[in-house]
Amino acid sequence: MQCDVPAVAGPPVGTYPVNEIFESLQGEASFTGTPSVFVRLQGCPVGCPWCDTKHTWQVIPEREISVGAMGEKTEQPCDSYAWCDVPTLANIVRAADAEHVVITGGEPCMYDLRPLIAKLEAWHHRVQVETSGTYVPLVTPSTFVTVSPKYAMSGGRPVLDEALARANEIKHPVGKQREINIVLEKLDPIHQARGTPIWLQPLSLSSRATGICIQAAHRYGWRVSLQTHKFINIR
Ligand code: SF4
Structure with missing residues (x-):
């Protein structure tokens, strides 16, 4: 088609x-x-x-x-x-x-x-x-x-x-530290008040963005979403 x-x-x-x-x-x-x-x-x-x-x-x-x-x-x-x-x-x-x-x-x-x-x-x-x-x-x-x-x-x-x-979950793309600041300011209050999970998703799976996400997840109790379908080359 x-x-x-x-x-x-x-x-x-x-x-x-x-x-x-x-x-x-x-x-x-x-x-x-x-x-x-x-x-x-x-x-x-x-x-x-x-x-x-x-x-x-x-x-x-x-x-x-x-x-x-x-x-x-x-x-x-x-x-x-x-x-x-x-x-x-x-x-x-x-x-x-x-x-x-x-x-x-x-x-x-x-x-x-x-x-x-x-x-x-x-x-x-x-x-x-x-x-x-x-x-x-x-x-x-x-x-x-x-x-x-x-x-x-x-x-x-x-x-x-x-x-x-x-x-039910919040997922935020992260390329630079400034996105962490946005999540902290605008979304973490919802996570704190409602327990809504926050997932950080490194843009393009770059090692720099992934590192920023991992560090923030440890620090603030968030999670890291790694777009696993891209590792196995499926949609
Ligand atoms: S990522 Fe694309 S489809 Fe999704 S909200 Fe932004 S512009 Fe729309």
Whole structure:
């Protein structure tokens, strides 16, 4: 399946724009090593400069494809997407082996995820949502919410207290010491008050960033997330 697929018409009412669905291991934070179905939604206005899924930022009408074409996508990053309604999406997920479902993006919390998650949970899936914290997560009470807060990005969206309060875990990328200072100032109070785990994720797994993370984890009682999928060369 190549990226230059023909566009098809289709109204997006009550549906989600899906970039891709694939199975892998969750490589980060609390669910590291867990077989998972990843549902990547299209659309994100946050604008992180290091984003490795920039192809998901725009929902361009001309890039709409059929559900079948989306399901045949290869691993090549591609900005095409298919509008999927809840039954269609849930059925695709159900056909996979994994019980754990990760809804990611893009920024999945741009959308009201409750209908989709409720359906998946009714079929005994556990659902994790990965979000930037710039939207209030519209999820079910059982949803595991991973907030990776993105401060002062070009999209100008603030990180919301409501999103941080809903987090089951907080994950923060770290490249330099200044990110540790941000975690200490803005996120550690939540860790202290609510016991929400804080995971530090070294950017690009560089030895310098990893060293900063390990030192801070020891000092402040946080944890280090190492993107283990990259060590074994899987998605
Ligand atoms: S929030 Fe996520 S998808 Fe959006 S720009 Fe940042 S890293 Fe990329």
